[in-house]
Amino acid sequence: MSTEEQSPPTAAASRFAFNEDWAATLLGLLLLGLVLVGAIPAGLVP
Numbered sequence: 001m002s003t004e005e006q007s008p009p010t011a012a013a014s015r016f017a018f019n020e021d022w023a024a025t026l027l028g029l030l031l032l033g034l035v036l037v038g039a040i041p042a043g044l045v046p
Contacts, residue, residue: 034040 031040035045
C-alpha cells in the first residue's frame, strides 16, 4: 500500500464534472417536458 495521499481533483476537473452533471439534469428535464407536452409520442416512452 502507498502512504501517499491523493490530491483533490484540480479546479478544471471539478468544473467539468459540475457542468456535466448540470447538462445531464437539463437534458432530462427537457425530455420530460417534451413528453408532457406531447411532442414525443407515448409509444416511444417505456
